[in-house]
Amino acid sequence: MFRRLPDGQATVPVTIDGRPFTARAGDSVAATLFAAGVSACRTTPVSGAARGPFCMMGVCFDCLVTIDGRPNQQGCLVAVADGMRIERQSGARIAADTPLGQS
Amino acid sequence: MAREFDVAVVGGGLVGGAIAYGLARLGRRTALLDEGDIAYRASRGNFGLVWVQGKGLGLAPYGNWTQRAARLAPELARSLLQETGIDVSLEQPGGLHVCLSEAEMDSRVATLTRLVEQPGFERYAFEVLDRAALAARLPGIGPGVVGATYCALDGHVNPLRLLRALHAAFVKLGGEYLPLHKAQRIERRNGRFVVSAGTGEIGAAQVVLTAGLGNAVLGPPLGLRAMVRPQRGQVIVLERVRRFLAYPMATIRQTDEGTVLIGDSQDESGFNESLSTSISATQAERALRIFPGLRDARVNRTWAALRVMSPDGFPIYEQSASHPGAFLVTCHSGVTLAGAHAFDLAPRIVAGELGADMKPFSAERLNVQKAA
Numbered sequence: 001m002f003r004r005l006p007d008g009q010a011t012v013p014v015t016i017d018g019r020p021f022t023a024r025a026g027d028s029v030a031a032t033l034f035a036a037g038v039s040a041c042r043t044t045p046v047s048g049a050a051r052g053p054f055c056m057m058g059v060c061f062d063c064l065v066t067i068d069g070r071p072n073q074q075g076c077l078v079a080v081a082d083g084m085r086i087e088r089q090s091g092a093r094i095a096a097d098t099p100l101g102q103s
Numbered sequence: 104m105a106r107e108f109d110v111a112v113v114g115g116g117l118v119g120g121a122i123a124y125g126l127a128r129l130g131r132r133t134a135l136l137d138e139g140d141i142a143y144r145a146s147r148g149n150f151g152l153v154w155v156q157g158k159g160l161g162l163a164p165y166g167n168w169t170q171r172a173a174r175l176a177p178e179l180a181r182s183l184l185q186e187t188g189i190d191v192s193l194e195q196p197g198g199l200h201v202c203l204s205e206a207e208m209d210s211r212v213a214t215l216t217r218l219v220e221q222p223g224f225e226r227y228a229f230e231v232l233d234r235a236a237l238a239a240r241l242p243g244i245g246p247g248v249v250g251a252t253y254c255a256l257d258g259h260v261n262p263l264r265l266l267r268a269l270h271a272a273f274v275k276l277g278g279e280y281l282p283l284h285k286a287q288r289i290e291r292r293n294g295r296f297v298v299s300a301g302t303g304e305i306g307a308a309q310v311v312l313t314a315g316l317g318n319a320v321l322g323p324p325l326g327l328r329a330m331v332r333p334q335r336g337q338v339i340v341l342e343r344v345r346r347f348l349a350y351p352m353a354t355i356r357q358t359d360e361g362t363v364l365i366g367d368s369q370d371e372s373g374f375n376e377s378l379s380t381s382i383s384a385t386q387a388e389r390a391l392r393i394f395p396g397l398r399d400a401r402v403n404r405t406w407a408a409l410r411v412m413s414p415d416g417f418p419i420y421e422q423s424a425s426h427p428g429a430f431l432v433t434c435h436s437g438v439t440l441a442g443a444h445a446f447d448l449a450p451r452i453v454a455g456e457l458g459a460d461m462k463p464f465s466a467e468r469l470n471v472q473k474a475a
Binding site: 046070072095096 | 243342343344345346347360361363394395396397398399400401
């Protein structure tokens with residue numbers, strides 16, 4: 001769906017759901033997901049509907065993902081970094097120290 | 104020409120909404136007069152508890168009335184779902200009052216014991232849970248939590264959906280909901296009441312004042328007293344997290360959709376709906392002592408709203424002696440009492456007589472001269 005403009009840039013290695021991916025330095029997490037072919041990055045807490053990056057400017061909150069273990073981060077507002085772990089989310093996040101949150 | 108109704112309910116919040124719904128069910132031609140979006144609306148700011156535990160110390164009939172309302176809550180939820188398709192998300196698994204020190208715990212148990220032992224109080228059982236017993240029901244509590252009291256009658260509801268469902272059911276039953284009809288003046292003319300509201304007049308054989316803080320102004324010309332004042336309460340709304348709280352608590356609850364709410368602040372700041380950040384900070388700090396796991400949960404919203412508080416904290420149910428057919432209702436528990444207002448109070452209004460058992464709720468009890 002998305003193709004990159006041919007403007008060569010430095011790359012950074014990240015993982016998406018544990019799989020290695022080479023992102024462009026300076027890209028947001030949301031743009032990286034698109035570049036990796038991921039259009040749905042979470043499901044909603046109430047109905048379970050799929051959601052993906054939409055506004056790309058911090059307004060719609062549809063691009064929530066888990067970044068380096070922190071859930072509900074706005075992917076469009078976070079720039080990728082070397083070794084970043086990006087994970088898609090399913091439903092509501094889990095609160096720490098609750099039976100669900102004990103890992 | 105005024106439009107004519109059997110009853111005009113003045114105030115479209117949870118109290119007026121529940122009574123108007125009850126009246127419409129009984130076939131009364133009812134008008135529900137409401138303000139616009141800009142109004143003091145306790146009904147849109149409240150926490151959503153259906154709460155029995157601890158209520159009625161100093162006025163046993165209020166404890167009994169609250170219990171009656173909580174027992175009617177399932178019937179109200181069922182009726183509203185049937186009539187409107189709106190699920191108000193009522194859950195009544197019992198509620199917890201969590202204590203953070205031995206002193207708090209002792210004082211809580213003493214208060215509840217005094218409450219249920221009052222003459223005339225319909226006694227209910229409450230449980231005292233020590234830390235271990237509480238941890239079994241509330242996993243994830245912090246190290247500073249000492250214990251809790253539990254009452255099986257407590258519960259919670261989605262208060263915004265309850266308000267919407269009451270309005271929708273009322274309209275479906277033929278009731279007339281009139282927004283942008285702030286009542287300016289109510290007078291008796293030719294044996295009926297005429298309410299000047301918005302740009303017109305509404306005529307009715309009976310009038311019920313449910314205008315919250317506005318009752319203090321609208322009541323006296325009709326021989327009805329409501330010495331109510333605003334008491335500020337603040338709520339913090341956290342992001343949705345996977346359901347972990349099986350019981351509502353006096354200060355924290357988790358909705359069926361996962362949202363965590365922190366509430367129960369009380370302070371006196373007049374007609375001030377702005378948020379005090381120091382109060383928010385205290386609420387958040389206390390919530391984290393109870394559930395440390397909420398430390399990294401995002402805050403989505405905060406707000407302040409004004410409770411409608413009487414001098415002794417109990418509701419006022421009045422019928423006018425000088426203006427028969429005029430009633431006044433005020434309380435700060437529009438959610439909890441909704442079932443009783445719809446199914447028990449509305450028939451009394453239709454009968455034109457609140458009844459002897461409602462006498463303890465008259466404003467007469469407040470008519471005591473202050474000692475110098």
